Amino acid sequence: MDIKTENPPFKHDWYQTETSVVITVLLKNLKEDQLAIKFSDKIVELNIKAGEHNQEISKVFNLSHDIVPDQCSYRLTTVKIEIKLKKLEGYRWEKLEGASDNVPKARIEPVVPKLDKPPSYPTSKGTDWSAIEKDISVQEAHEKPEGEEALNKLFQDIYGKGSDEVKKAMNKSFMESGGTVLSTNWREVSKDKVECKPPDGMEFKKWES
Incomplete structure (x- = not known):
């Protein structure tokens, strides 16, 4: 090959x-x-x-x-x-590859520019890298997130778009159950303390101080 x-x-x-x-x-x-x-x-x-x-x-x-x-x-x-x-x-590189130029070394000083629009993506060659980076960002x-990341995003979306009762239900159920229950039903969780419900085959233990 x-x-x-x-x-x-x-x-x-x-x-x-x-x-x-x-x-x-x-x-x-x-x-x-x-x-x-x-x-x-x-x-x-x-x-x-x-x-x-x-x-x-x-x-x-x-x-x-x-x-x-x-x-x-x-x-x-x-x-x-x-x-x-x-x-x-911590010196400024004049170029990425090749022998370094025999010029006085200068440290890069952090600069915070005041701009009305986001700064252009830094480039080494005059390429319109801002346009390329914009395409990458899109x-x-x-x-699409997968696995645990997708689940966390789903919970974030539900919490962000939910009513005050949904948010209270999620907070109460999660805290009282030790992170084993997450409910959006305020009528149900407001009645009593939410019990811990660990996955099958596992046992919930509290840390001893």
Whole structure:
């Protein structure tokens, strides 16, 4: 199986803060088992399996400055890979890759601009990254939560849209039952203390002070 190391079929850009450099790689619907990232002092290596035939793609970033490998990380969503690199020194990088320019080092000073609209997404190359990020945000907003996240969101929606009685019922049932009961029926829970109802096969025990 061929490994492509030049001009991989995805876009990327980067920006920096005082302590970190963030590389954003646009790739949709990538799973954790399709991605491997290695960090070293001045190199970030991506190994990706993508496409219909799990084609292997390799991308190496030869960084212009040193990083701290043990403090680097990445986050994978349905539309992008966000790679966060910890700078070894808190200086401004003039470029992401290549030999560092022999220019005086300058620290990045935090600036809080006063704007009438949200600031543009930082970019390294004149790319309209704000438009790209806006497209990503729209797609992420349509991502459907799963499992416990979906259940929590459902409860939040019910609580947020519920009447005062619904909110009182949810609060009372949850607190009095030790988090084992969540009811929206105020008429029912207002009559008496809500008893603990642990899942089948489990026993509820109170912590002793």
